[in-house]
Amino acid sequence: MILSFPASVNTPDDDAADAELVLCARQGTLSERHTAYTVLVTRYQGFVRSMLLGLTRQPALADDLTQDTFLTAWQKLNTLVEPQKFGGWLKQLAYRHFLHSYRRKQTEQKHLPEAGDVVIDTQDIVDTDAELNELLALCTPLEREIMVLCYGFEFTLKEVAESRGMALGTVKSHVHRAKHKMQQKLEQAQTGRVETGSKKHG
Numbered sequence: 500m501i502l503s504f505p506a507s508v509n510t511p512d513d514d515a516a517d518a519e520l521v522l523c524a525r526q527g528t529l530s531e532r533h534t535a536y537t538v539l540v541t542r543y544q545g546f547v548r549s550m551l552l553g554l555t556r557q558p559a560l561a562d563d564l565t566q567d568t569f570l571t572a573w574q575k576l577n578t579l580v581e582p583q584k585f586g587g588w589l590k591q592l593a594y595r596h597f598l599h600s601y602r603r604k605q606t607e608q609k610h611l612p613e614a615g616d617v618v619i620d621t622q623d624i625v626d627t628d629a630e631l632n633e634l635l636a637l638c639t640p641l642e643r644e645i646m647v648l649c650y651g652f653e654f655t656l657k658e659v660a661e662s663r664g665m666a667l668g669t670v671k672s673h674v675h676r677a678k679h680k681m682q683q684k685l686e687q688a689q690t691g692r693v694e695t696g697s698k699k700h701g
Contacts, residue, residue, distance in 0.1 A: 514586075518585070536576070544565065553652070590654060634680075656671060
Protein backbone atom coordinates (compact mmCIF):
# COMPACT_ATOMS: atom_id res chain seq x y z
CA MET A 500 0.00 0.00 0.00
CA ILE A 501 1.34 3.42 -0.90
CA LEU A 502 0.33 6.34 1.30
CA SER A 503 0.08 9.64 -0.51
CA PHE A 504 1.17 12.21 2.06
CA PRO A 505 1.58 15.80 0.87
CA ALA A 506 5.08 16.52 -0.38
CA SER A 507 7.37 17.61 2.44
CA VAL A 508 10.57 19.58 2.24
CA ASN A 509 13.23 17.04 1.37
CA THR A 510 16.69 17.00 2.86
CA PRO A 511 19.50 17.78 0.40
CA ASP A 512 20.49 14.61 -1.44
CA ASP A 513 24.28 15.00 -1.42
CA ASP A 514 25.90 12.87 1.26
CA ALA A 515 29.41 13.43 -0.11
CA ALA A 516 29.05 17.20 0.13
CA ASP A 517 27.68 16.86 3.66
CA ALA A 518 30.64 14.73 4.70
CA GLU A 519 33.12 17.24 3.29
CA LEU A 520 31.38 20.15 5.02
CA VAL A 521 31.26 18.31 8.34
CA LEU A 522 34.98 17.56 8.16
CA CYS A 523 35.71 21.19 7.32
CA ALA A 524 33.53 22.33 10.21
CA ARG A 525 35.62 20.17 12.56
CA GLN A 526 39.02 21.33 11.38
CA GLY A 527 40.88 24.48 10.47
CA THR A 528 40.62 27.91 12.03
CA LEU A 529 37.52 28.98 13.91
CA SER A 530 36.55 31.18 10.96
CA GLU A 531 36.91 28.30 8.50
CA ARG A 532 34.89 26.01 10.75
CA HIS A 533 32.11 28.58 11.12
CA THR A 534 32.02 29.11 7.37
CA ALA A 535 31.60 25.39 6.66
CA TYR A 536 28.94 25.00 9.32
CA THR A 537 27.05 28.02 8.01
CA VAL A 538 26.77 26.23 4.67
CA LEU A 539 25.32 23.17 6.42
CA VAL A 540 22.82 25.36 8.24
CA THR A 541 21.78 26.98 4.98
CA ARG A 542 21.31 23.57 3.36
CA TYR A 543 19.14 22.15 6.12
CA GLN A 544 17.42 24.99 7.96
CA GLY A 545 14.38 24.95 5.65
CA PHE A 546 13.82 21.23 6.18
CA VAL A 547 14.34 21.36 9.94
CA ARG A 548 11.99 24.31 10.44
CA SER A 549 9.35 22.74 8.19
CA MET A 550 9.53 19.52 10.17
CA LEU A 551 9.32 21.27 13.54
CA LEU A 552 6.52 23.55 12.38
CA GLY A 553 4.55 20.50 11.31
CA LEU A 554 5.09 18.94 14.73
CA THR A 555 4.45 22.00 16.90
CA ARG A 556 2.01 24.01 14.73
CA GLN A 557 3.55 27.07 16.40
CA PRO A 558 5.88 29.22 14.23
CA ALA A 559 7.64 30.91 17.14
CA LEU A 560 8.29 27.62 18.92
CA ALA A 561 9.44 26.00 15.67
CA ASP A 562 11.94 28.85 15.20
CA ASP A 563 13.28 28.41 18.74
CA LEU A 564 13.60 24.64 18.38
CA THR A 565 15.31 25.05 15.01
CA GLN A 566 17.94 27.31 16.59
CA ASP A 567 18.36 24.88 19.49
CA THR A 568 18.79 21.99 17.05
CA PHE A 569 21.58 23.67 15.09
CA LEU A 570 23.29 24.84 18.28
CA THR A 571 23.27 21.28 19.63
CA ALA A 572 24.52 19.95 16.29
CA TRP A 573 27.43 22.41 16.36
CA GLN A 574 28.31 21.47 19.94
CA LYS A 575 28.14 17.73 19.22
CA LEU A 576 29.53 17.71 15.69
CA ASN A 577 32.65 15.84 16.79
CA THR A 578 30.47 12.97 18.04
CA LEU A 579 29.04 12.28 14.57
CA VAL A 580 30.67 9.00 13.55
CA GLU A 581 29.50 9.03 9.92
CA PRO A 582 29.72 12.59 8.52
CA GLN A 583 27.88 11.56 5.35
CA LYS A 584 24.80 10.90 7.48
CA PHE A 585 24.61 14.43 8.85
CA GLY A 586 21.06 14.90 7.52
CA GLY A 587 19.62 11.88 9.30
CA TRP A 588 21.49 12.74 12.50
CA LEU A 589 20.13 16.29 12.36
CA LYS A 590 16.55 15.02 11.95
CA GLN A 591 16.94 12.95 15.10
CA LEU A 592 18.32 15.93 17.03
CA ALA A 593 15.39 18.07 15.90
CA TYR A 594 12.87 15.42 16.91
CA ARG A 595 14.50 15.00 20.33
CA HIS A 596 14.30 18.76 20.90
CA PHE A 597 10.62 18.58 20.00
CA LEU A 598 10.03 15.72 22.45
CA HIS A 599 11.90 17.61 25.18
CA SER A 600 9.75 20.68 24.55
CA TYR A 601 6.59 18.57 24.64
CA ARG A 602 7.58 16.87 27.90
CA ARG A 603 8.47 20.21 29.49
CA LYS A 604 5.08 21.59 28.50
CA GLN A 605 3.38 18.55 29.98
CA THR A 606 5.35 19.02 33.19
CA GLU A 607 4.23 22.63 33.44
CA GLN A 608 0.66 21.46 32.98
CA LYS A 609 1.26 18.72 35.58
CA HIS A 610 0.15 16.00 33.17
CA LEU A 611 3.49 14.35 32.44
CA PRO A 612 3.21 10.80 31.02
CA GLU A 613 5.87 8.24 31.86
CA ALA A 614 9.08 9.10 29.98
CA GLY A 615 8.88 5.95 27.89
CA ASP A 616 5.21 6.41 27.10
CA VAL A 617 5.15 9.91 25.62
CA VAL A 618 2.86 9.84 22.62
CA ILE A 619 2.22 12.88 20.47
CA ASP A 620 -1.25 13.31 19.01
CA THR A 621 -0.30 13.63 15.37
CA GLN A 622 -3.76 13.45 13.81
CA ASP A 623 -3.39 17.05 12.61
CA ILE A 624 0.38 17.06 12.36
CA VAL A 625 0.40 17.48 8.59
CA ASP A 626 -2.09 19.03 6.22
CA THR A 627 -3.73 16.00 4.68
CA ASP A 628 -6.90 15.45 2.74
CA ALA A 629 -10.05 14.11 4.39
CA GLU A 630 -9.47 10.52 3.24
CA LEU A 631 -5.98 10.34 4.73
CA ASN A 632 -7.14 11.90 7.99
CA GLU A 633 -9.85 9.25 8.13
CA LEU A 634 -7.28 6.50 7.63
CA LEU A 635 -4.94 7.93 10.27
CA ALA A 636 -7.86 8.13 12.70
CA LEU A 637 -8.04 4.31 12.59
CA CYS A 638 -4.60 4.10 14.17
CA THR A 639 -3.54 4.49 17.78
CA PRO A 640 -1.75 7.77 18.65
CA LEU A 641 1.62 6.00 18.62
CA GLU A 642 0.90 4.35 15.26
CA ARG A 643 -0.12 7.72 13.81
CA GLU A 644 3.04 9.34 15.10
CA ILE A 645 5.27 6.69 13.56
CA MET A 646 3.41 6.72 10.24
CA VAL A 647 3.62 10.50 9.98
CA LEU A 648 7.32 10.54 10.86
CA CYS A 649 8.08 7.83 8.29
CA TYR A 650 5.84 8.96 5.42
CA GLY A 651 5.37 12.65 6.15
CA PHE A 652 8.88 13.56 7.32
CA GLU A 653 10.84 10.76 5.66
CA PHE A 654 12.32 9.21 8.81
CA THR A 655 13.66 5.70 8.32
CA LEU A 656 12.33 3.00 10.65
CA LYS A 657 15.75 2.88 12.28
CA GLU A 658 15.71 6.64 12.86
CA VAL A 659 12.28 6.44 14.49
CA ALA A 660 13.44 3.58 16.70
CA GLU A 661 16.57 5.43 17.80
CA SER A 662 14.73 8.73 18.36
CA ARG A 663 12.04 7.12 20.51
CA GLY A 664 14.27 4.60 22.26
CA MET A 665 12.23 1.71 20.84
CA ALA A 666 13.33 -1.60 19.39
CA LEU A 667 13.38 -1.63 15.60
CA GLY A 668 11.13 -4.68 15.56
CA THR A 669 8.57 -2.85 17.70
CA VAL A 670 8.49 0.08 15.29
CA LYS A 671 8.04 -2.30 12.36
CA SER A 672 5.14 -3.97 14.18
CA HIS A 673 3.40 -0.61 14.70
CA VAL A 674 3.82 0.25 11.02
CA HIS A 675 2.53 -3.17 9.97
CA ARG A 676 -0.56 -2.86 12.17
CA ALA A 677 -1.26 0.67 10.96
CA LYS A 678 -0.96 -0.34 7.31
CA HIS A 679 -3.20 -3.35 7.91
CA LYS A 680 -5.92 -1.16 9.41
CA MET A 681 -5.67 1.32 6.53
CA GLN A 682 -5.65 -1.42 3.90
CA GLN A 683 -8.80 -2.98 5.36
CA LYS A 684 -10.54 0.39 5.31
CA LEU A 685 -9.53 1.02 1.69
CA GLU A 686 -10.70 -2.45 0.63
CA GLN A 687 -14.05 -1.92 2.38
CA ALA A 688 -14.48 1.43 0.67
CA GLN A 689 -13.61 -0.09 -2.71
CA THR A 690 -16.11 -2.91 -2.18
CA GLY A 691 -18.78 -0.38 -1.25
CA ARG A 692 -18.14 1.65 -4.40
CA VAL A 693 -18.36 -1.48 -6.57
CA GLU A 694 -21.63 -2.55 -4.95
CA THR A 695 -23.10 0.92 -5.33
CA GLY A 696 -22.12 0.99 -9.00
CA SER A 697 -23.67 -2.44 -9.59
CA LYS A 698 -26.98 -1.34 -8.07
CA LYS A 699 -27.06 1.75 -10.27
CA HIS A 700 -26.64 -0.37 -13.39
CA GLY A 701 -28.91 -3.17 -12.20
